[in-house]
Amino acid sequence: MKHAVKAVLAVGLGCLMAQAAQAEESVRLVLDWAFEGPQAMWSAAQKSGCFGQKGLNVTIDRGFGSGDSISKVASGSYAIGVADFGSVLAYNAQHPDAPLIITFIVSDRSSASVNMLKSSGITKPLDLQGKRIADTQGEASRMLFPAFAKANGIDMSTVSWVTVAPNLRQATVVRGQADAAAGHLLTVVNGFVSVGVKRDQIVSMPFAEYGVDVPGNAVVVKPQWAQSHPQQMRDFLSCTVVGIKATIADPQAAIASLRSYNSMLDATLEAQHLDFATHVAVLTPHVKQNGLSNIDPARLNSAIAQIADAMGFVAPPSSSVWTADYLPAQSELAVSNP
Numbered sequence: 001m002k003h004a005v006k007a008v009l010a011v012g013l014g015c016l017m018a019q020a021a022q023a024e025e026s027v028r029l030v031l032d033w034a035f036e037g038p039q040a041m042w043s044a045a046q047k048s049g050c051f052g053q054k055g056l057n058v059t060i061d062r063g064f065g066s067g068d069s070i071s072k073v074a075s076g077s078y079a080i081g082v083a084d085f086g087s088v089l090a091y092n093a094q095h096p097d098a099p100l101i102i103t104f105i106v107s108d109r110s111s112a113s114v115n116m117l118k119s120s121g122i123t124k125p126l127d128l129q130g131k132r133i134a135d136t137q138g139e140a141s142r143m144l145f146p147a148f149a150k151a152n153g154i155d156m157s158t159v160s161w162v163t164v165a166p167n168l169r170q171a172t173v174v175r176g177q178a179d180a181a182a183g184h185l186l187t188v189v190n191g192f193v194s195v196g197v198k199r200d201q202i203v204s205m206p207f208a209e210y211g212v213d214v215p216g217n218a219v220v221v222k223p224q225w226a227q228s229h230p231q232q233m234r235d236f237l238s239c240t241v242v243g244i245k246a247t248i249a250d251p252q253a254a255i256a257s258l259r260s261y262n263s264m265l266d267a268t269l270e271a272q273h274l275d276f277a278t279h280v281a282v283l284t285p286h287v288k289q290n291g292l293s294n295i296d297p298a299r300l301n302s303a304i305a306q307i308a309d310a311m312g313f314v315a316p317p318s319s320s321v322w323t324a325d326y327l328p329a330q331s332e333l334a335v336s337n338p
Helices: 002-023 037-046 066-074 085-094 142-151 166-174 185-194 222-226 230-249 251-260 268-284 285-290 297-311
Strands: 025-030 056-061 080-084 101-107 112-117 130-137 160-161 179-185 202-206 217-221
Touching: 002 037, 002 166, 002 217, 025 066, 037 056, 037 230, 037 251, 037 268, 066 080, 066 085, 066 217, 080 085, 080 142, 085 142, 085 217, 085 297, 101 179, 101 222, 101 230, 112 142, 112 185, 130 142, 130 166, 142 179, 142 297, 160 179, 166 179, 166 185, 185 202, 185 268, 185 297, 217 222, 217 230, 222 230, 230 251, 230 268
Parallel strands: 025 056, 025 080, 130 160, 130 179
Antiparallel strands: 080 217, 101 217, 112 179, 112 202
């Protein structure tokens, strides 16, 4: 009799485990860039066990810029991606019949920038007229540059672009083949340092400080996927918040969680990179006061209008770009110890 009970229990347990396995949702996530300090929020979320606890089997892969992650989500090869806010708007303008939608603002402040050597003599935005700027085709700062140009009176027709691979932007400037390099502020500055340029010899112009008040990185999906997976979308964003808060509460542990994706990382250097991303782009005064991914409607509309005007397309309604339908409760989004 005991053996029969054990057998029944074993079968029942096996069925429950099988059902749980079948119920688990596989989700592929593509990041905006490589597994470096600013991406530690994702490995920290994975390490926390949050995804698994919510029945999500999340695979995380590196990206190669916003254009890359957007195209991968749009093609359906990834369910969720991380991409620059302005790049998503530009993509939607070019693909009105198959737009993507933003469900979470990761970076409240864009890190788009243009950077040059002090020896160039470029000290203000207008000095960029007639100059050559190195960047990757489709990179977020390049996409957003027209907004920066318009806000600062730069004649775009006088600016020429030198298209290079991401790792060659800084070397192109040092060799004199370009006058400046556009890109994520931290990435470009560190790239200059890596090729022997001292930090005090770098001049940086973050777009956010020159009239371009727009969000940066965001979580992007196909609207159809989110609508057909509402609970999974909510659970994913809940774990996103867990990851962000983990990088704030224990940045060293967050950096350590990256090692399973990048065993060669320099922990000290990437901790500095994470600190920069956290305090410059993520934990802005607005976020400290209002919580994560709580974008003011007026600012949202202004950002959309500014980007659309600069890039030459009709500003879409904010509802076609952003939805708060899948956000966690406000109590979860609050940052209690910034």
